[in-house]
Amino acid sequence: MELQVFGVGSATPQRNRNPSAFLLSVDNEYVLIDCGEGTQFRFLEHKVKTSRIKTICISHLHGDHYFGLVGLLSTFSLHHRTEPLTLIGPEALLEIIHLQLFHSGSTLSFKLEFIATQNVHVSKIFENAALEIYTFPLIHRIPTTGFKLIQKASKRKIIKDILPVNFPIPYIKMLKEGKDVKDELTGEIFLNSTYTKEGNKAKVFSYCSDTAFNKDILPVIFESDLLYHEATFTDVDSKRAENTFHSTARQAALIAKEANVSKLLLGHFSSRYGNELTHLSEALEVFSNTLIAEQYILYTV
Template identity: 55%
Template structure:
């Protein structure tokens, strides 16, 4: 199963050249899920030739501008390009009102359907469940209501090796093979062993997105054994007091969470503009959790 994360923006609130505000694209099979939408996200999507029709769900962690100021421009451009597909936006209370006011005073009439789903930022809450993926909120601790998102892809049934099937093979038998069963034809007595006609289906994978948050261990049970976690690391330990004052995390704290949840992979980002070089972030995190990666804009991480 294709399951990968494209980094579109790694910065925090204060602009820095060559570092964009938060935005990420999680790609699962042929669907793309946009997670946060900082200023300029639509340009990053164009740069990476992302097909807008594959984005049908947008997840906004909270209403600080570096996480959603790009949304109005993106939706407006989709409208100008005559988008027809509906889009569902998951966000804390207030975003629907903000967008409605913007469109009202710019006399913008959106010609595709926008569904707003208000997120519960204080409790774990299932917000999406399809044949492909399930998503639930991750309560985070920030200055305003904020939540992360836990994505779990669905495991698929066994895959049929069509070229090995006899001609006019009965459809009910194909369904049985997908379910992992061997088949004994009651008329001919012929036996069809599952291992001869199928291969293993894809396994479930998981990705946790932890946006702006102070260090807290409330999410540890929920995130146990995730395949990958993105966790903000705005500061290094030298600025621990500043992190505490602003309800952000250090790289070491992000690594501590990754270790406690037994994650397979940690990606850190949301760097403060005071850091021009990120070597300290990486070394600090690796001391606690070895399989740490710096989020690099334009890079795709396979999960």
């Protein structure tokens, strides 16, 4: 899995920071997580193949997390998209989309498969051959959910070099599934342990924006390979963080440390800070493998 960051700002527009949007690629398909205003323009600039977006997850209905969504859906229709799109988000989101489409006399050219999130307990909300998505409650001013996305472990990998030429495809399938193969004609046995090696391990990306400091999420995000956690404020504004149900960089690092994640990515920075140096230094005091999320950079999960 790879994560490309498209926005690290919060709330009001900022010259150098776009609102939240994160593109996770899983086996050539994209999951878009949050879709702040202008996200589709950033996609154009960075030549993102938006037809590859199969799933969109929206954390909550503050504008900096979804004001770009209806525009993106409209563009899909103008491009005559026919492939279904799965949209995961708060129940009212569907009402908002319908209202906007209705009053603009528009319809979607594709099927929108909507899955409503709830803000009460952890739940597995989506699964396909490659991916599982869980939602979990965050603590914010309006109902907000975090997402945990798991790229499933891959099947066993064939060691091609030692396999006979023209080895039958059904036999390859059996080997990938962990079975031994007996050739019906020759009786020769191909041991799975000889001809395959272990596939890729499952990978976990967890996404927490926006949220007050909340240790309840620790069991869900435990040992994630990559954790994105909002860090709207620094220590000097910790009271403001508490009042607005946001986190400081230090609190995000505490969550990362106690959840024993491999890597922490910070974002959702308030416009009151011209740079993120203080966020980084305060977080590093708690958790060493912390990075400031940079727009357009690809992070391997």
